[in-house]
Amino acid sequence: MTTKIKIPTPLRRHTNGLSTVEVNGGAANVRGTLDTLTAQYPTIGERLFDGQGQVKSHINIFLNNEDIRFLNGLETNVKDGDTVVLLPALAGG
Amino acid sequence: MSFLRGLRCRECGTLYPVDALFVCDECFGPLEAHYDETARNAHVTRASIAQGPRTLWRYHDFLPSEYTPRVDLSDGWTPLIRAHNLGRELGLRNLYLKNDTVNPTFSFKDRVVSVAAAKALEFNLPALACASTGNLAGSVAAHAARAGLPSYVFIPADLEPAKIQSAAIYGATVVAVDGDYDQANRLATEAAETYGWGFVNINLRPYYAEGSKTLAYEVAEQLGWRAPDCVIAPVASGALYTKINRGFEELYEANLISGPLPKMIGAQAAGCAPVATAFGKSTREIVPVKPRSLAKSLAIGNPADGRYAIDAARKSGGGIFSIPENAIAQGMALLARTEGIFGETASGVTVSVLKKLADARAIDPDETVVAYLTGNGLKTREVIENVAHTRIDTAPNLESFQEQFEPRVFVVA
Numbered sequence: 001m002t003t004k005i006k007i008p009t010p011l012r013r014h015t016n017g018l019s020t021v022e023v024n025g026g027a028a029n030v031r032g033t034l035d036t037l038t039a040q041y042p043t044i045g046e047r048l049f050d051g052q053g054q055v056k057s058h059i060n061i062f063l064n065n066e067d068i069r070f071l072n073g074l075e076t077n078v079k080d081g082d083t084v085v086l087l088p089a090l091a092g093g
Numbered sequence: 094m095s096f097l098r099g100l101r102c103r104e105c106g107t108l109y110p111v112d113a114l115f116v117c118d119e120c121f122g123p124l125e126a127h128y129d130e131t132a133r134n135a136h137v138t139r140a141s142i143a144q145g146p147r148t149l150w151r152y153h154d155f156l157p158s159e160y161t162p163r164v165d166l167s168d169g170w171t172p173l174i175r176a177h178n179l180g181r182e183l184g185l186r187n188l189y190l191k192n193d194t195v196n197p198t199f200s201f202k203d204r205v206v207s208v209a210a211a212k213a214l215e216f217n218l219p220a221l222a223c224a225s226t227g228n229l230a231g232s233v234a235a236h237a238a239r240a241g242l243p244s245y246v247f248i249p250a251d252l253e254p255a256k257i258q259s260a261a262i263y264g265a266t267v268v269a270v271d272g273d274y275d276q277a278n279r280l281a282t283e284a285a286e287t288y289g290w291g292f293v294n295i296n297l298r299p300y301y302a303e304g305s306k307t308l309a310y311e312v313a314e315q316l317g318w319r320a321p322d323c324v325i326a327p328v329a330s331g332a333l334y335t336k337i338n339r340g341f342e343e344l345y346e347a348n349l350i351s352g353p354l355p356k357m358i359g360a361q362a363a364g365c366a367p368v369a370t371a372f373g374k375s376t377r378e379i380v381p382v383k384p385r386s387l388a389k390s391l392a393i394g395n396p397a398d399g400r401y402a403i404d405a406a407r408k409s410g411g412g413i414f415s416i417p418e419n420a421i422a423q424g425m426a427l428l429a430r431t432e433g434i435f436g437e438t439a440s441g442v443t444v445s446v447l448k449k450l451a452d453a454r455a456i457d458p459d460e461t462v463v464a465y466l467t468g469n470g471l472k473t474r475e476v477i478e479n480v481a482h483t484r485i486d487t488a489p490n491l492e493s494f495q496e497q498f499e500p501r502v503f504v505v506a
Contacts, residue, residue: 009286010118019286047121057378058104058121060395065276067395069381087282088116089397 001026003033004083011086014044030063031074033084048086060089096136097157100299101127103401111157113216113296123397124299126157134347139318142310142349149204149307155343156307157300161211164240166197168207169307173315173463178431179444183451187461189321190428191312194436198235198259199469200228200390201333205304206293210236212300213291220245220290224281226274226329226390227256228437228468233293234265245290247281249273252389255472273384275395305333309340312463313350320350322460325447327439327467328359328368328413329391331398337465338405355463357405359413360446362388362438366415368399377403387421387476388438390468420445422477425470435470443467 005021007014015021021040027033038045050056061068062085068076078084100109104122115124137154145151149169150160172192180188193201206229213221221237222245223229230246237244246260250269261267270277285292293301313320320341328334338357344350361369364386371379379399384392396402406413416424424441427448428434436444443464450456470477487494 006283008116010116010121013118056121057400058116058123060279062279065272067275067381070383085279085283087279088121089395 001080003027003078003080005033005037006083006085008087010088011044011047014047015041027078029072029074029078030061030068030076030084033078034061034074058089060087061085062087095157095159096128096130096133096154097126098129099127100124113212113218113291115296115298126299126303128155128157130343130346137347137349139314139349142314149207149304149311152307152310155303155310155340156208157303158208158211158215161214163214164207164210164236166203166207166235166239168197168203170311171195173312174432174434176432176464179428182427182431183448184458185447185451185456185460185462186458189312189316189461189463190432190434191308191463191465192434193308193465193467194434194440194469198228198231199472200232200437201305201308201465201467202229202232203236204307205229205301206232206236208304209291209293209297209301210240210242212297213242213293214240216291218289218291219243220288222281222284222288222290222292223247223294224274224278224292225260225294226392227252227260227472228390229294230256230260230265230267231263234260234263237265238263245284247277247284249277249389253473253475255474256389259472273394274389274392275381275384302332302336305336306340306343308333308465309337310344313341313344316461318350319461320345320352321355321463322353323356323358323411323456324463324465325358325360325443326465327388327391327443328361328396328399328402329393329439330396331359331368331400331402333465333467334359334413335398335401335405338409354409355411357409357411358446358450359402359406359411360439360443361413361415362386362391362421362442363415363417364388365392365394367394368396368402369413369415371399372403372406372413387418388442389473390437390439391442414446414449416442416445416449420449422480424448425477426480428466429470434466436466437468437470437473438476439468440466440470441476 102117176188196203244265247268285295365384377400381395421441424445
């Protein structure tokens with residue numbers, strides 16, 4: 001199973017400059033997918049999560065076209081070919 | 094002159110150079126304009142401001158750009174009107190209306206776009222762009238036209254037709270997104286990373302947001318360099334509301350007004366009220382919602398500055414409140430019938446929240462209150478199609494008119 005993760009510009013220095021990272025393996029949900037990402041690029045983890053394992057407040061995570069807060073949060077299931085998008089929460093208005 | 098010295102992360106304080114940046118590399122927090130406030134406060138006086146143009150650029154000392162006539166459509170410096178009739182209706186003896194419906198593209202967005210467009214020229218960006226609930230799209234398109242830049246506006250496809258047309262006429266490329274504002278915004282955020290355009294509310298956001306402070310400066314100057322006791326403004330992303338508050342603080346820090354600073358009241362409609370909901374629950378963590386509101390210009394379900402708006406509400410002794418959806422058109426009609434100002438849905442929300450607080454005696458009748466009317470009603474006519482009114486259908490002769498009219502005037506016994 002392959003899941004794509006889109007990396008925003010400010011985080012690309014943690015992914016060797018990559019704007020998209022493909023994660024392979026059996027991650028069943030968004031949390032597992034991001035854990036796999038962190039295993040590949042260890043410094044990105046502390047940018048995404050606070051000490052309690054919660055997503056930092058200025059980061060929005062989307063599964064395909066939907067904000068995961070409208071789905072099942074980090075526990076939202078992912079399937080083969082899904083795309084996880086990480087974006088800063090600051091734009092708009 | 095501009096006293097801008099760089100950008101600074103609102104969360105962790107990391108400093109960045111003046112550039113098209115908007116997010117902190119360290120903590121993902123928002124970047125804000127950072128000024129040499131000591132030098133500015135020593136330099137700026139009421140007289141130095143009075144020498145400036147009769148546009149928002151008279152406050153350029155407080156803005157992140159020099160005065161840039163090439164982008165100025167005569168933005169801002171809109172009327173502050175004493176509202177005797179609406180005040181009588183609401184039981185408020187010192188009510189004023191800041192009428193931003195008469196800006197060049199008929200909303201307060203001209204203030205923020207004027208500043209963002211000046212920075213886009215300074216940074217030599219090839220195009221101006223935005224994600225928009227409508228008002229911003231028109232303003233971006235107009236300022237891009239004046240600055241000689243192409244423009245790209247990302248809007249939800251179901252927006253009011255008048256708002257789409259009033260961006261298209263200036264030559265903008267309209268990107269109609271099959272989704273709500275938050276989804277259009279998300280696409281625009283990805284596009285901003287892909288193309289080198291100046292997205293006014295994304296990569297130019299730290300500069301753009303500063304333009305809203307002029308709503309505070311103008312009100313204070315128009316009141317004779319005095320802060321009102323209380324102001325009320327609509328809340329969408331929370332940026333406008335937060336920056337009005339910051340504007341009054343800056344005038345106080347520069348000794349241009351004395352305290353106390355105004356209580357900040359924020360207004361939302363029930364169909365999209367995530368900030369009012371969080372305020373009511375005494376938390377600053379906003380739970381995003383799917384917007385279902387007639388007030389499309391306020392329909393931001395995931396408000397980026399919501400937490401800062403709540404901070405400003407608490408610190409100032411104000412609050413953020415919502416009204417039911419059916420009060421939107423009622424507020425628009427009340428404003429139009431009492432004061433002759435046709436504000437858009439957001440103004441209907443603002444007037445209705447003000448009425449709710451006045452009816453509940455939550456505002457002292459003698460306080461000086463300023464309500465911000467941020468957009469023109471002609472762009473949101475759909476919501477008032479069924480507004481109750483008197484209509485007489487007649488043939489083109491006096492007899493027919495009298496036949497129809499007089500039974501309504503004289504009570505027939």
